[in-house]
Amino acid sequence: MKQLPESKGSYGRFWRMLMGAMPARILMSALDLGVFDLLDDFRSPAEVAQRLDTHPANTRLFLDSLVTADLLEKRHGLYRNLPDTTHFLKRGTPLYLGDLLRFSWGLCVDPLKDLPKLLREGPAPGPGIEDENLWAEASRSNAAWAFGEMGRMMAGIVSELDGFPGFARMLDLGGGHGIFTLYFVQAHPSMTGVVFDRPAITRATREFIEEYGMAERVGIAQGDYLTDDLGSGYDLIWASSTLNFARQELDSLLTKIYAALKPDGYFAAFQDGLTHEHTKPDVALGFLPGALQSGADFGFDQGEIAQAMLKAGFRSVRSHSLDTPMGTMDLDIARK
């Protein structure tokens, strides 16, 4: 008799990795169809199928899969959103995340369909993830990551900075939608803010400023922060998920930021901070498609920005690794 093979471990994690793709596809289809917009109250599969103009029996199977994926609950054959599902995935709610999920799917997951091609042929010519038009289209939907939990968490940290009650002005560099500035300014009795980004992006910024009644406290500056003047006399300069696009010009940009701050002012940079030879934490995966397509490496190693801050003349840097809904990210806060 031949000895039957014995396992040294479990293959469970490989199976889970594969099946992990299924909830993602189910979620994206449900968002595209607008399933969550219908299910604040319990409905039958027949009602859902009628509203969506879908096949009744397949709709029931699909709704079951949404229950399996913990997006809906099912009772006595009827289906309803779970509270989180309504909160984040029902169109029209203030924290609606669907457009951001769709954008991120297009940016990070979809390009992997062509992964073998990218590996064989190398970077594809054409606009990359630094392209202005990409961010202009996405600026409104990208606000979703900063709204709520994240905005509040960052405002909590910023408002603990020494001297915060005396701050007069802040700059949100590459601020896009500007939502972080809205949270910071709202946490302060009088500080004003300027959101700096490229012209096409700031359309959405203006809409958010108006929507939240902040026009008297938050303004917009349009330009390219690599080549244009940043203004001066800021107590705080905030840069979230934007220095990645300036990785090659980091030293000169930091010198410019330093000069734009008041004495004792702060520069806070919030982005990835990769460890383990550029392979961890999981947020590293998000950079893969953009890097393969453009040939540029956008990810920062942990400590890279802190070191550049000290080199630019900042007298101290405090770094935090933060657990965020998007994964572990780093916040480096430098003092002039």
Ligand SMILES: C[S@@+](CC[C@H](N)C(=O)[O-])C[C@H]1O[C@@H](n2cnc3c(N)ncnc32)[C@H](O)[C@@H]1O
């Ligand atoms: C990933 S988004 C981040 C937006 C926002 N700070 C946030 O955390 O959600 C990057 C932003 O940086 C802006 N950006 C990149 N390079 C820039 C440059 N050279 N000048 C001005 N803005 C720039 C982009 O237009 C985009 O709005």
